[in-house]
Amino acid sequence: MLMLLHPVAQVGGGLSIHASTVVGSLALGALYEWRARQAPASAADGAHPGSPTTAQRAMFFGALAVLLATLNGPLHDLSDTYLFSAHMVQHLVLELVIPPLLIAGTPGWMLRPLLRPRGVRRLAEVALRPVNCFAIFNVVLAAWHLPPLYNLALAEHPVHILQHLMFLSASVVMWWPLLSPMPELPRLSYPGQMLYCFLMTLPMSVVAVYITMADRVLYPLYAIAPRVAGISPLEDQRYGGLVMWVPGGMFFYLVMSVVFWMWSRRGGDTREAAQVPAGARAA
Secondary structure, eight states: OOOOOSOOEEETTTEEEOHHHHHHHHHHHHHHHHHHTTGGGOGGGOOOOSSOOHHHHHHHHHHHHHHHHHHSHHHHHHHHHTOHHHHHHHHHHHHHTHHHHHHHTSOHHHHGGGGOSHHHHHHHHHHTSHHHHHHHHHHHHHHHTSHHHHHHHHHOHHHHHHHHHHHHHHHHHHHHHHHOSOTTSOOOOHHHHHHHHHHHHHHHHHHHHHHHTOSSOSSGGGGSSOOSTTOOHHHHHHHHHHHHHHHHHHHHHHHHHHHHHHHHHHOOOSTGGGSOOTTOOOO
């Protein structure tokens, strides 16, 4: 009988809750509120309009709510102990839903003091160049889906936490050229954003094809897991690859459509035309 790999606290109806995700989310929320309350006394940080808007708060705290729902409860339990395909759904949410909400919900002025140290600013300027954002995300994505690392994450809870943290961090970096709230670490121009989104589909598709077309089970834990709905381990693996391949790729085409709409609405092919002004209230 398959044993649960990760220690969880069972509450109400078998709902699994992981203390690390709750503590982490509460800490992020508290830090956001603390920084938001610094607004009236932060004029020296540069132009800003005051506290985050209602829409920005909704996006940021909505991201934390989605994070908790993704890393706890039924989806998490299915992902860890039953279905590889459920794990792919979980990873897509961590990569494509939560990070853009976090960035869009955070005004640039809240982050600007982090750039005061010369070394931090230089590191950010290098890491957040679009070509480096592209490389960081895709290297992290591909590496963690190699069988040795993926299987290690399933077997060791601390490694699994590291995997999810790296997915979230690399995804924030990946989304930065599209959603940056800071002109000093700028977005790409609208044409550049569309090309960036198209190119982003290619490495993900390669990883997805590798998983979908494999003729053996790459991740043995799922081969000994109790079956759900009669899905065999190899079928489950192929479904998981298709989840990454089709919805993952289509998501970027949807983003391309939104970028094109913004381009036609605001006009301008230059990078400057795509930026959020330093003192803008809108996310």
